Amino acid sequence: MDELTLSLRQKALREQAYVLLILILVISVITTIVNPRFVHPQNIINIFQQIAVLGIVASGVGMLLVSGHVDISVGTQVSLLGVIFAMLIQRILGLPEGNVALWRQTFAYPIAFACTLVVGFLVGLATGITVVKSRASSFIISLGFMSAYHGLALLVTGGASYMLFGRFETLGRGRVFHYLPISILFFLGVVVLSHVILKYFRYGRFLYAIGSNRRAAHVSGINTDRVVIQAYIVVGILNALAAIILISRVGSALATTGDTYALDALASVIVGGVSLSGGKGGALNIFLGVVLIGLIGNALIIMNVNPYARDLVIGLIIIAAVTLSQLSETRR
Amino acid sequence: MAELGIAIAPERKVSDLSFVEKKLVSIAKAFARPVKLLILDEPTASLDKCGKDILFRIIGHHKAKGMSVIYISHNLKEVFEICDRVTILKDGKKVATHQVRDVTMDDVIREMIGSSQVTLYKREFHQALRRDEEILEILNYSKRGVIRDVSFKVKKGEIFGLAGLVGSGRTELVRMIFGLDPKDSGRLVYRGSDITPYNPYDAIHKSIGYLTEDRKFDGLLLSRPVTENISLASLARDRKFFLNLQEEIRFAVNLKQKLNIKTPSVSQLAMNLSGGNQQKVVLAKWLLTAAEILIFDEPTVGVDVGAKAEIYRMIEDLTRQGKIIILISSDNPELVALCDRVGVMRNGKLVVILEGNELTEENILRYSMGVCEGMEVQR
Numbered sequence: 001m002d003e004l005t006l007s008l009r010q011k012a013l014r015e016q017a018y019v020l021l022i023l024i025l026v027i028s029v030i031t032t033i034v035n036p037r038f039v040h041p042q043n044i045i046n047i048f049q050q051i052a053v054l055g056i057v058a059s060g061v062g063m064l065l066v067s068g069h070v071d072i073s074v075g076t077q078v079s080l081l082g083v084i085f086a087m088l089i090q091r092i093l094g095l096p097e098g099n100v101a102l103w104r105q106t107f108a109y110p111i112a113f114a115c116t117l118v119v120g121f122l123v124g125l126a127t128g129i130t131v132v133k134s135r136a137s138s139f140i141i142s143l144g145f146m147s148a149y150h151g152l153a154l155l156v157t158g159g160a161s162y163m164l165f166g167r168f169e170t171l172g173r174g175r176v177f178h179y180l181p182i183s184i185l186f187f188l189g190v191v192v193l194s195h196v197i198l199k200y201f202r203y204g205r206f207l208y209a210i211g212s213n214r215r216a217a218h219v220s221g222i223n224t225d226r227v228v229i230q231a232y233i234v235v236g237i238l239n240a241l242a243a244i245i246l247i248s249r250v251g252s253a254l255a256t257t258g259d260t261y262a263l264d265a266l267a268s269v270i271v272g273g274v275s276l277s278g279g280k281g282g283a284l285n286i287f288l289g290v291v292l293i294g295l296i297g298n299a300l301i302i303m304n305v306n307p308y309a310r311d312l313v314i315g316l317i318i319i320a321a322v323t324l325s326q327l328s329e330t331r332r
Numbered sequence: 333m334a335e336l337g338i339a340i341a342p343e344r345k346v347s348d349l350s351f352v353e354k355k356l357v358s359i360a361k362a363f364a365r366p367v368k369l370l371i372l373d374e375p376t377a378s379l380d381k382c383g384k385d386i387l388f389r390i391i392g393h394h395k396a397k398g399m400s401v402i403y404i405s406h407n408l409k410e411v412f413e414i415c416d417r418v419t420i421l422k423d424g425k426k427v428a429t430h431q432v433r434d435v436t437m438d439d440v441i442r443e444m445i446g447s448s449q450v451t452l453y454k455r456e457f458h459q460a461l462r463r464d465e466e467i468l469e470i471l472n473y474s475k476r477g478v479i480r481d482v483s484f485k486v487k488k489g490e491i492f493g494l495a496g497l498v499g500s501g502r503t504e505l506v507r508m509i510f511g512l513d514p515k516d517s518g519r520l521v522y523r524g525s526d527i528t529p530y531n532p533y534d535a536i537h538k539s540i541g542y543l544t545e546d547r548k549f550d551g552l553l554l555s556r557p558v559t560e561n562i563s564l565a566s567l568a569r570d571r572k573f574f575l576n577l578q579e580e581i582r583f584a585v586n587l588k589q590k591l592n593i594k595t596p597s598v599s600q601l602a603m604n605l606s607g608g609n610q611q612k613v614v615l616a617k618w619l620l621t622a623a624e625i626l627i628f629d630e631p632t633v634g635v636d637v638g639a640k641a642e643i644y645r646m647i648e649d650l651t652r653q654g655k656i657i658i659l660i661s662s663d664n665p666e667l668v669a670l671c672d673r674v675g676v677m678r679n680g681k682l683v684v685i686l687e688g689n690e691l692t693e694e695n696i697l698r699y700s701m702g703v704c705e706g707m708e709v710q711r
């Protein structure tokens with residue numbers, strides 16, 4: 001029996017993971033041949049540091065997509081949350097020359113952290129409730145929210161950028177044992193957490209059920225609306241975490257700092273093999289997708305290709321991935 | 333449309349028309365070009381008396397001009413009213429063609445049932461049902477335009493059948509009972525206490541299970557393995573944070589053996605199973621919740637003969653455990669073979685409850701179509 005339980009399903013998902021691994025290896029080998037500096041440990045760590053923020057955003061998007069729902073507003077969410085975080089720090093601590101009261105020094109970061117996470121929660125709640133209650137396509141609703149959050153970020157900043165003046169670099173640039181970037185640990189932690197949620201939590205099972213057949217899930221007693229809203233909230237909170245790490249790394253916040261993460265996160269989970277129609281894929285798929293997308297960006301730079309080609313390549317990869325998965329599904 | 337005698341202004345939008353008007357427009361559409369042969373499939377299903385008169389006038393008028401009409405209907409009265417010849421089809425085969433004036437409605441019904449009726453399944457076990465043991469009461473279920481004040485009682489260990497034509501409101505009724513669809517009124521009383529569920533989650537908590545009509549539409553997670561399909565409703569009921577994967581597989585393997593679900597492994601995706609085995613998976617899902625009240629909506633549609641018999645045996649086994657079963661089926665022999673009593677629905681109303689000697693295919697068909705001796709057809 002145990003021999004038999006190792007079924008087609010696991011094989012199929014594993015095959016997908018193998019394909020991704022092979023792709024990652026092929027790209028790595030080619031890049032190394034063109035420029036051996038690629039395999040330098042420093043570059044490898046750079047890649048992971050660059051994809052840490054993407055990975056955190058993509059984990060939320062991936063879990064949401066498992067339930068068959070999309071959120072393309074994640075990019076502007078990250079921008080908005082980053083702006084709020086940086087603005088709070090600047091408001092509380094003032095400009096670097098000034099004297100700062102002790103309580104301000106003590107509480108600035110906890111307050112900014114908490115507020116950003118709360119706003120992340122609220123942003124997810126707003127998107128989730130609207131998607132669920134409108135019964136409209138989550139793609140279109142989140143398109144609207146994408147613009148709304150962008151506008152909100154512009155209103156908050158008035159177009160200006162908020163500088164941190166190097167006061168908060170630990171999270172984005174800090175390293176453990178002078179080697180391992182802290183942000184990578186957050187990224188891996190979130191991926192592991194996603195894995196546990198999807199595989200071992202009842203909640204994860206509900207996400208798959210809703211993604212596979214929302215009506216059947218409803219008849220079976222699942223409060224599908226609540227589960228989906230919660231998934232959007234998870235996305236919002238993870239975006240808050242991603243925004244804080246991103247701002248810490250970059251050192252300043254603009255109203256557009258995180259915008260590109262929407263496309264990259266969606267590309268990652270789709271290329272990773274989380275089905276667009278939902279009900280399929282796992283944390284491993286999200287992780288490998290993120291690595292692949294991050295790798296492509298880095299490889300193009302290392303190989304001295306015009307950096308503007310990156311978006312073109314990623315766009316083509318999304319199109320190819322979706323087409324292939326659609327074709328294989330139709331053949332069934 | 334003037335020619336057809338339909339008084340609807342042509343510039344009005346179809347979405348603004350009433351149901352009957354829409355139907356008339358779709359009939360008028362068929363006359364947009366010269367017609368030699370007109371095929372009408374249950375054209376009066378949603379027409380009122382007036383609309384029906386218009387339709388019959390049009391048909392009569394064009395028939396006189398040489399047009400042929402094939403009129404498909406369950407409504408024998410209409411057939412006898414308007415048709416010249418009648419052909420009876422059964423299970424995809426032609427039974428007979430008659431001149432309408434040569435036959436009676438009874439003849440037609442007899443031929444629809446067929447003479448060489450082989451009993452598919454013989455029930456072994458009939459619980460001695462006593463009148464005072466009516467423990468589930470379905471009270472005054474209504475929904476405007478769909479269900480009209482349906483009430484009945486079901487006994488412990490009874491299989492209560494719901495018969496009727498497609499569109500008679502059976503599925504709509506049980507979806508309301510399960511708390512899936514909104515209703516205007518209706519209460520569910522179990523052993524004297526009100527258990528009317530307000531959503532499926534609540535229904536499952538109140539020990540009700542509902543095997544839906546179309547397993548692919550709202551029964552199965554096709555892209556998920558058998559195990560996850562089987563455990564789904566029980567998971568939704570038990571408020572546990574973590575999954576118990578070992579236990580889940582154990583339960584699934586158990587039910588796979590018990591129901592003889594043919595799959596190499598319980599981690600097989602539901603989409604890779606045959607229709608009969610898919611249905612058994614949905615059945616297993618509700619068995620695992622150990623519900624006391626089970627509603628089966630067309631449980632044997634698209635299921636092969638072998639699996640059918642196994643499903644029947646399973647349902648019968650449930651009555652031995654004293655469960656309450658409401659069985660919807662359009663397969664009348666199935667209802668006669670399996671049920672203790674059968675309620676017949678017609679146009680959203682429960683018209684009769686048949687039991688004992690009265691419970692025959694012929695009676696089910698009569699009441700379904702509203703052709704009954706001593707009872708005027710009600711529309």
